[in-house]
Amino acid sequence: MQSVEELLRNSQWAEGLTEDELDRALSGTIERLVPAGGYVCMKGEPVNHWMGVIDGLLKMASHWSTGKTTSLAGIPTGGWFGEGSLLKDEVRRYEVIALRDSRVAYMNRATFRWLLDHSIAFNRFLLTQINERLGQFIAMIEHERLLEIDARIARCLAGLFNPILGPGAQRQVEISQEELGYLAGISRQRVNQALKLLEDQGLLRIEYGRINVLDVDGLRRFGD
DNA sequence: TCATTAAATTGTT
DNA sequence: AACAATTTAATGA
Numbered sequence: 001m002q003s004v005e006e007l008l009r010n011s012q013w014a015e016g017l018t019e020d021e022l023d024r025a026l027s028g029t030i031e032r033l034v035p036a037g038g039y040v041c042m043k044g045e046p047v048n049h050w051m052g053v054i055d056g057l058l059k060m061a062s063h064w065s066t067g068k069t070t071s072l073a074g075i076p077t078g079g080w081f082g083e084g085s086l087l088k089d090e091v092r093r094y095e096v097i098a099l100r101d102s103r104v105a106y107m108n109r110a111t112f113r114w115l116l117d118h119s120i121a122f123n124r125f126l127l128t129q130i131n132e133r134l135g136q137f138i139a140m141i142e143h144e145r146l147l148e149i150d151a152r153i154a155r156c157l158a159g160l161f162n163p164i165l166g167p168g169a170q171r172q173v174e175i176s177q178e179e180l181g182y183l184a185g186i187s188r189q190r191v192n193q194a195l196k197l198l199e200d201q202g203l204l205r206i207e208y209g210r211i212n213v214l215d216v217d218g219l220r221r222f223g224d
Numbered sequence: 225t226c227a228t229t230a231a232a233t234t235g236t237t
Numbered sequence: 238a239a240c241a242a243t244t245t246a247a248t249g250a
Contacts, residue, residue, distance in 0.1 A: 176233060189238095192235065208244050209233065 004031045004105050007054045011080065012167065016121020028111025032104050040096040040104055047085040047092050049106040053077050056102020057174060059183065060094050071182040076160050078168025083126055086112055100174045132164040149186055151223025153194040156184040157211065158219040174210040
């Protein structure tokens with residue numbers, strides 16, 4: 001269980017910062033505890049923060065008035081998000097919800113802008129992160145069109161272990177099969193079936209309310 | 225500490 | 238979508 005300071009110090013973007021710059025980043029960042037199911041930020045509200053997961057698991061989600069819901073991305077411990085809306089200066093397009101009790105760091109807009117103006121390392125990190133996320137979404141489309149359901153679940157899980165987007169992801173992923181279904185765009189029943197197949201192959205272990213991932217690379221390669 | 229109960233999640237059709 | 242079974246967490250004796 002790490003503190004805000006540890007999250008920042010352990011973040012890749014902080015590696016290239018001077019001690020002064022890091023202090024500035026820290027003083028512009030606060031921590032909030034978000035209970036499971038709670039909103040980290042809401043669709044339509046003005047964007048005033050860049051956010052990082054100190055500990056927990058979040059989902060970026062789209063919610064329809066018909067009650068339908070789908071998740072766009074999972075954000076594990078160590079992941080940072082929200083730079084897109086912040087850079088474009090627009091209202092938030094998607095909501096971010098905690099999948100389990102989570103501790104979230106909120107960096108205010110002024111601090112984010114200051115880092116953007118003062119640190120090349122910070123800019124380089126953002127570029128890398130945005131590139132990584134673009135790759136993630138492209139892969140998602142590719143998988144949806146080319147892979148079988150079982151493989152999609154496998155890659156969806158493996159995606160949580162992206163070293164840039166989720167450097168602190170734990171092997172024990174605390175996510176229900178229903179939420180995993182939202183994330184992969186698959187029914188809960190089918191998720192259940194797929195997980196059993198993956199468990200049989202020794203890639204993971206199904207536990208109550210979570211998945212114990214045994215072989216990330218195996219999941220990543222599944223279906224090749 | 226143990227038994228009971230409710231809520232959440234999983235397993236199956 | 239519906240239903241049964243299982244696990245967990247909370248409650249109170």
